[in-house]
Amino acid sequence: MGQVHKRFSDEQVAFPLQAYSQGLMTKVEVQEVLGIGKSRFFSLWPRPISIAVALDPRVIEEVRDGPTSEYYTEYNRVNCALNEIAGRTAELVLSLGYRAEPFPATVPETEQADNRPGP
Numbered sequence: 001m002g003q004v005h006k007r008f009s010d011e012q013v014a015f016p017l018q019a020y021s022q023g024l025m026t027k028v029e030v031q032e033v034l035g036i037g038k039s040r041f042f043s044l045w046p047r048p049i050s051i052a053v054a055l056d057p058r059v060i061e062e063v064r065d066g067p068t069s070e071y072y073t074e075y076n077r078v079n080c081a082l083n084e085i086a087g088r089t090a091e092l093v094l095s096l097g098y099r100a101e102p103f104p105a106t107v108p109e110t111e112q113a114d115n116r117p118g119p
Helices: 010-021 027-034 038-043 057-061 069-095 109-115
Strands: none
Touching (some): 010 027
């Protein structure tokens, strides 16, 4: 894979990234259009901010042979918190006159439903 900036103009790279940020394209679609992988996709954002929220240790202690339903509940709770924090952080950065784009936390709940263990 060649460097994106050598294969595309700034505008050609910006267009799918803007479409992604507006929900018009998925991350996978942008990666396919630009011919890049996940790591390269995220490296196109010049100054990322990372946010972490700890999972409840009591829930993690119960995970022995794979995720439990309590784990999925906790995972979704933390992802919702991360999305809220990312959205508010982006709003603050935008209000200061800078560009910002919050990325959703890992896997949406709807994609997890197929892999969720039974009761």
